[in-house]
Amino acid sequence: MSQENFISRDLAEQIHSKVGTPCYVYSEAVLRDSASKVLAFPNAFGLTARYAMKASPNSNILRFFASMGLHFDASSGYEVRRAIAAGIEPQRISLSTQELPDDFVSLVESGISVNVCSLSQLKRFGQELPGEKVGLRINPGLGSGGTQRTNVGGPASSFGIWHEDLDQVKKLVEQYELNVFRIHSHIGSGSDPDVWIKVVGMNLALVDQFKSVTHLNLGGGYKVGRVEGEKTTDLQVIGEKMKAEFKEFAAKTGRKIHLEVEPGTYLVANGCSILSRVQDETSTGEEGYKFLKLDTGMTDNTRPSMYGAQHPMWVVPADNSRRGKEDYIVVGHCCESGDILTPKAGDPEALSPRTLKKARLGDYFVIGGAGAYCASMASKNYNSFPESPEVLVREGGRVAVIRERQPIEQIWANEVAVL
Ligand SMILES: *Cc1c(COP(=O)(O)O)cnc(C)c1O
DSSP states (O other): OOOOOOHHHEEEHHHHHHHHHSSSEEHHHHHHHHHHHHTOOOOSSOEEEEGGGGGGOOOOOOHHHHHHOOEEEEHHHHHHHHHTTTTTOOGGEEEEEEOOTTTHHHHHHHEEEEEOOOHHHHHHHHHHHOEEEEEEOOOOOOOOOOGGGGOSSSSSSSSSSEEEGGHHHHHHHHHTOOOHHHHHHHHOOEEEEEEEEHHHHHHHHHHOOOOOOOOOEEOOOOOOOOTTTTTOOOHHHHHHHHHHHHHHHHHHHHHEEEEEEOOHHHHHHGGEEEEEEEEEEOOOOOOTTTEEESSSSTTTOOHHHHHOOOOOOOOSSSSOOOOOEEEEEESSSOOOOOOOSEEEEEEEEEEEOEEEOOTTOOOOEOOOOOOTTTTTTTTGGGGOOOOOOEEEEESSSSSEEEEEEOOGGGGTOOOOOOO
């Protein structure tokens, strides 16, 4: 299932006159639809659905999802602070981080929960907060992901406590009388459903090792199709299979485990497009390519350059002229040869021409599937381009600005003049 373009020329003109281009355009209707699907995740004994906020952390998106009943996964102490500043109750925030912040004690005291992600984190947690409730993020020894860079389980991944270190974990838990209430595992983004089911079994085996555990968090990583040929995970299908595993576990052990899931991508990926404009073109002759140059690029979306990620793209003509088709390499506006928006799938070094409507300078150009890890992972201020604005298209059609374009002075505001 590939994404449709939800930005018509009328809407593009309206947004352009309000904040200019480039701009992230979120659709409230699409966000609501994906959140409803996550909240309907099949479960045997209760569900907490979290939004992995690193995918796109604008406070309006956090509040919107909170209003629908979602909780939150934060991946740094700063994200916790950001969510709290957005008005999210600390009780709804869980922290799983590669870098346990110095102020984790005060964050826990405010009400958040923590999944420790390494033996040293477990030790620090125990020393500061003996007897406290804690979650354990375990690397089950099996990973899955769209690419090696999004695979966060298995021996090549540093995320979580290695599954063979459980004896050391148990020693520390005993030493500090910690109450392990949650097992957590997140094995990668873009995982296969079959791998998912395997991982559920491995995780329930871990739950079996810790009698105090009441919650199993299976992370995120549900696949989302952005372009033709990519599949979107059917949550009902994998959820029903998981539900059966939880029931079987309860029948065997008498323990009714509460399920947690925490997708990022699934909730926002197709809920946002980047609205840009074609600002130049060039060609490199018979043996070469036709290039379209946009007023956006890696400053707004690094995924193509990092992973060879594929995004749907549409030329939205600024006039009513008839257009044929043309094969283009679409490039960003940075002086950086890697700023390519149409790489070969999975290979950011190679070019893959895209057949698009013939474009003219000044046309609108829409990049779809830009809700997850685009605004949050942009190479902000490279070439001193300001951070782009974000707008939300409300369900009634009204366009609300949820972030202004960064004023240029802010780019150097923290510099200290000593020369
Ligand atoms: C990033 C992350 C997620 C979300 O992953 P998606 O692939 O965006 O669904 C969930 N849990 C943790 C711990 C993460 O780090």
